Amino acid sequence: MEQTAPIISFKGVNKVYSNGTVGLKDISFDISRGQFLVVVGLSGAGKSTLLRTINRMHEITSGEITVEDESISDYKGKALRLLRRKIGMIFQGFNLINRSSVEKNVLSGRVSYYPTWKTIFGLFSKADKEKAVHSLARVNLAEKLYTRADELSGGQQQRVAIARTLMQDPKIILADEPVASLDPLTTKTVMDTLKRLNQEDGITVIVNLHSVALAREYADRIVGLRAGQLVYDQPIGNVAEGDLDQIYQTPEGAKA
Amino acid sequence: MSTPTIPRRSWAQRYHVKGIGWTVLMLVLLVASAQMTGVNVGMFFSNLGQFTNLLVRMSNPAWDYTTVIIQPLLETIQMAILGTTIGAAFAIPFAVLSASNLIHNRWLRGLTRLFLDLVRTLPDLLLAAIFVAIFGIGSTAGVVTLAIFSFGMVSKLFYEVIETIDMGPLEALESVGATKITIIWYAVLPQILNQFISYFLYTLEINVRASTVLGYLGAGGIGVFLQRSLNEFNYNQTAVIILATLVVVLVIDGVSNHLRRVLL
Structure with missing residues (x-):
């Protein structure tokens, strides 16, 4: 497989929380454009932190992260919002606005293309309203346009969240444990949708997963985190059956 | 069959020393x-x-007085609606600024809360007295008083709601890149x-009752008539006023209960 230019690059990134807990420790690696990267590791290994440093939902303590060859650390205000606009994010808890319609939820993914006052009055262009229908159609939920979000099942809610992300025209999608609260069948639908967006639109997808089996099924490349450190990094072709056991060793076991 | 070993409770736990102690302290x-x-x-x-003597003298309501008090009663309701709406509208931005999950700046939050505490400290009767002095006798003073009173109360209720979202x-x-x-x-x-909405209606109900008292100080509404009937020892008229106010409070209570059921 030929190596394309990196879209995201970590250079010696450290993250220490204010209470002294080490979140990330000396992380350096590149993510190439169009890759489907899966991050595996135990709870508390730093997977969520790693993901959230890319769209600056979490700040880093030292080191540098570049997105499309630009250092993102100094972004403020509008520049930060524009960075976030091109990076979609999907959450374990779906994070939809439950009392609002599916349409409003999906359109909320587009707000960063409008001035604040227009978003308040809901003045979305006709083209964007059509885009919302189109985004929903891509996750096979167009008929739910006017349904209230909390009337949908978990798997449907996660697909609405994906449609919301599509409204951003993202170059990158970050998915933080997107299937952790879903059953096996809906898990497959959601993961297939992410894979399709990755292949059809060339969106770089970074997914945090607990399940090694899922990681092996969908990833182009798997990286492993343990206690905030990058302990594993292989393209899927090189991933062997027993490899991932070492990632899941407890920190105590690793030291022993 | 072996009984499972149950952890032993301490002497204080077994005889509820804490609970009894607090009860005794409260009584003292x-x-x-x-x-x-x-x-x-x-x-x-x-x-x-x-x-009981007073109750007896009220026991024969002068029903023909009803026609006289309908107008001031309506005025009372209008005062309450106006005051509550103005107060609640101003409360929203202050509630947002006081919510710890939205505003991480401790100083800004603390300052806003201090201001709200100050507003709540001012009793409504004092406010009414002040505004009657400023605006003269009439419903303007009543509306302003109710607005400030509702503002203080509603903003606290609102920011506590915001903190539970x-x-x-x-x-x-x-993460989408939206502005604050x-x-x-x-x-x-x-x-x-x-x-x-639920808290707004609750405040409205309180304000209807409060505005009857405010009328005493000349802040308009039914209270003026309440005071007059009491001064003239016309307890049969007083009874009508109390019953009419009761009806209004019951109606508002019914409406707000219904809305709450439909909305929540």
């Missing part, structure tokens, strides 16, 4: 405060006769709107 405080403030419970019972949608909107105001509009407002 209660008796002590009654004595220090000179409340004479005996007097309450010995003078109960006068109270699910933060997930806020995170999602932030858009985030509040899209992710906070839909979550709190129903409870806002």
